[in-house]
Amino acid sequence: MTKGESGSVVPQEAHRDAAPLQGKVAIVTGAASGLGRASATALARAGARVVVADLDAQGGREVADMVDGHFRACDVSDLDANRALVEFTQERYGGVDIALLNAGVATGCGVGEDFDPARYRRAMGANLDGVVFGTHAVLPAMRARGGGSIVATASLAGLAAVPLDPLYAANKHAVVGLARSLGPALAPQNVRFNAVCPGFAESRIIDHLRDMLAEQGLPVIPAEAVADTVLRIVTGDGTGECWFVQAGREPEPFRFRNVPGPAEPAGL
Template sequence: MDLTGKGALVTGGASGIGAAAARRLAGAGARVAVADRDEAAAAALVEELGGLALGGDVADPERMPAHVAAAEEAFGRLDVVLLNAGVTGGQSGVEELDLAAYRRIVGVNVDHVVFGLTAAVPALRRAGGGTVIATASLAGLVAMPGDALYTMTKHAVVGYVRSAAPTLAPEGIRVNAVCPGFADTPLLARAKDRFAGFPLLTAEDVADAIDAVLERGEPGECWFVQPGREPAPYGFRGVPGPAGAPRPPDVDWSDH
């Protein structure tokens, strides 16, 4: 993969999957903006890779437009955006609900993806096209009892990616998701003892999948990533439509 001269932005990029992906992008020749709430950690990685360190809360509606603008200004263009920042719920969301924690997980896991994509589209257009990859989760493809809120947010990301992709594909802007299973990253640190003997992904495994999506992904694909398996697009089953009905029309809801 040759990304020489390209500009990239990675959120949640100072550790785990984000840091592994940032290193891959830089190794392929891209100039990388590493955005993380821990700006000192982002700066440390950028000192290693070169590029740009960015701080702040990606759930803030103004943060992603600012990150995109800073990356485009620094690099002269923006071609790859990895919307990777994420948090876990820390509560079932069924038997109890901590409202502040609920707002936090929705803000980081869902809002930041929406804010990031909408902010990135004009910059990607100016570059002549590009790729946006959101880090979802296997919890975006299957139910994960015990963490209903996290599962809800990742299902939302998968649905958003699949629905946004056809709108942008004609402009050469590709939107995808990666959906890792349980990975040995800081996000899992507090619960790692529960996974003794269970195969875990590494951050490098997920970075391999991101490389594959960049190289050969198709618009709207959501790639599963599981230990010991080649990453690949998840095969969604079609939903049965009304009996005997034609294909539903494409509706421009902006007129309604």
């Protein structure tokens, strides 16, 4: 891929056939910045035609122009908006093969005196409902294409306890649970469902944490490193996996311990 005169990411003709996602159509939510922007770029470079979805119209259009794709404003916490996004993609490109359900927000409150029901609903709406609604909306389109790949952006907060932000941990744990459960459930339909679980990665979500991260010497993961992992997941063959992305480590599926089974009755 090279950048055209307009700055868009376009394939070199000599390498079209080598692009692993040539002919595929991708939706990326939360694509106006951060992880979504980097992932939309990576998917386009791999040959996919990309629909950029976000509430940030200016940023979203900039990314859509960059990847030679289309922009669609979408509030992922609204089921009908997700359905409209899929319909828009089908009208523009004829179908959907890949969905990166990436849109997310910081929680901004806890469960004590700082609890704010509106902020709680906003976070759950974007971080969890957006994945559930997006999956529901895109499944018929993927079935019509004979299958597809769904990747949800979770977090290391979905793999570990986060005492400083339990509500964020709750919705990200839910996304991890969806990935582990929907992976095998959707496999008979030839639809793969996986999650990517980055640590502190370059995005707007960590804006309120930047000073703390700098003080503690914690590295911020480049958005491109997460995008590369998304591309590995999409071009792979796994399902029900939750790939961690951590600074200084090679990304790979997280290995969960098995839950203990029931004990046999005494004397048997």
